[in-house]
Amino acid sequence: MPHAHVDKRVDPGNPISYVTGVIQTERLKALFLELVRIDSLSRREGRIAERLRTELAALGAEVEVDDAGAAVGGETGNVIAHVPGTGPGEPLLLCAHMDTVEPGVGVKPVVEGDVIRTDGTTVLGGDDKSGVAIVCECVRVCRELELPHPPLEVVFTICEEVGLQGAKHLDLGRVRARHGLVFDSDAVGFVFTRAPGSNGIEVVVRGRAAHAGMAPERGISAIQVAADAVARMRLGRIDAETTANLGLIQGGRAVNIVPEEVRIRGEARSHDAAKLDAQTAHMRECFERAAARHPGAVADVKVHRQYEAMHVSDDSRVMRLVRAAAREVGRTIESAGMGGGCDANVLNRRGLEVVNLGTGMREIHTTSEWLKVSDMVAAAEVTLSVIRLARSPG
Numbered sequence: 001m002p003h004a005h006v007d008k009r010v011d012p013g014n015p016i017s018y019v020t021g022v023i024q025t026e027r028l029k030a031l032f033l034e035l036v037r038i039d040s041l042s043r044r045e046g047r048i049a050e051r052l053r054t055e056l057a058a059l060g061a062e063v064e065v066d067d068a069g070a071a072v073g074g075e076t077g078n079v080i081a082h083v084p085g086t087g088p089g090e091p092l093l094l095c096a097h098m099d100t101v102e103p104g105v106g107v108k109p110v111v112e113g114d115v116i117r118t119d120g121t122t123v124l125g126g127d128d129k130s131g132v133a134i135v136c137e138c139v140r141v142c143r144e145l146e147l148p149h150p151p152l153e154v155v156f157t158i159c160e161e162v163g164l165q166g167a168k169h170l171d172l173g174r175v176r177a178r179h180g181l182v183f184d185s186d187a188v189g190f191v192f193t194r195a196p197g198s199n200g201i202e203v204v205v206r207g208r209a210a211h212a213g214m215a216p217e218r219g220i221s222a223i224q225v226a227a228d229a230v231a232r233m234r235l236g237r238i239d240a241e242t243t244a245n246l247g248l249i250q251g252g253r254a255v256n257i258v259p260e261e262v263r264i265r266g267e268a269r270s271h272d273a274a275k276l277d278a279q280t281a282h283m284r285e286c287f288e289r290a291a292a293r294h295p296g297a298v299a300d301v302k303v304h305r306q307y308e309a310m311h312v313s314d315d316s317r318v319m320r321l322v323r324a325a326a327r328e329v330g331r332t333i334e335s336a337g338m339g340g341g342c343d344a345n346v347l348n349r350r351g352l353e354v355v356n357l358g359t360g361m362r363e364i365h366t367t368s369e370w371l372k373v374s375d376m377v378a379a380a381e382v383t384l385s386v387i388r389l390a391r392s393p394g
């Protein structure tokens with residue numbers, strides 16, 4: 001009964017009234033609180049996927065699940081929902097991820113007025129259930145108010161937090177939309193159009209074990225070789241577009257054994273592909289040259305591309321839509337660059353044009369994570385306006 005809930009504030013002659021005051025704060029908050037209480041660590045998204053399939057089917061969407069779950073060894077694939085258009089226009093993608101980071105089991109949200117936080121023992125999972133809840137509320141409002149909109153394609157991905165695996169394995173044969181929004185960042189009032197590409201680096205330095213007291217000259221210290229390499233390496237902030245880090249180091253067996261093996265893991269990121277390649281090559285070279293300075297030592301360096309950079313133009317169709325939508329609801333939205341990757345990196349690489357809209361999540365990936373419901377409402381209003389404006393003119 002879509003008419004039963006029509007809000008009298010909606011005046012078809014006044015575009016602002018189409019999108020402000022129609023997002024139902026309490027309903028959005030209730031769905032968000034329900035979703036964060038459903039455990040959904042990466043590869044364990046089965047329960048939340050089931051809940052969201054029900055939610056979307058009740059909103060008149062045709063819902064399917066792709067085969068990405070099998071590819072990543074998870075409980076479910078990506079949830080893909082097709083909401084038929086009620087007006088002309090190209091399909092619009094609305095995408096958020098279902099998985100959360102650890103510690104994320106048994107979330108007990110604490111509500112303090114407009115703020116929702118954790119009890120300090122887990123993350124909140126606002127990353128990215130704020131995005132999921134915003135998308136569901138917007139689809140619901142579209143249906144209730146019978147707002148004219150193009151076909152909407154909702155994609156709730158798995159395994160974003162473990163290398164954007166859901167987006168990488170997303171079955172694009174089931175998705176017609178070629179532009180849209182990803183909801184997976186903090187700052188409301190910003191839309192992220194640029195993000196770095198990243199290389200992961202895994203190094204094994206091998207020396208030779210020997211008794212440290214009886215015959216140290218027979219050994220080659222892998223720790224010393226690794227230290228030699230790291231001491232000459234440019235790390236941290238390389239330039240405005242590029243960063244590098246070695247984050248993990250493990251090695252050695254005992255204090256009286258010359259260590260024969262050290263394992264090191266790190267990464268490089270850059271908005272510029274050539275700079276990313278140069279920094280990665282520099283890190284590799286530091287290890288290989290250090291090994292060469294210590295005859296008998298070997299450095300085995302493996303590099304893998306974690307994700308590609310994204311750079312969506314401010315003149316792109318989706319950015320023009322976002323700016324017009326923000327204007328319509330009396331806000332300004334600025335484009336910005338992110339320091340990390342998200343599903344948008346992958347989707348842009350795979351031929352879509354998507355930008356990442358802030359949802360209000362704060363201090364993500366920590367047990368102090370929190371958000372303001374009013375920020376989610378603001379993001380939902382902009383989204384609803386994007387949906388409305390995504391109709392083709394005429």
Ligand SMILES: [Zn+2]
Nearest residue numbers: 127128160184
């Ligand atoms: Zn996220």
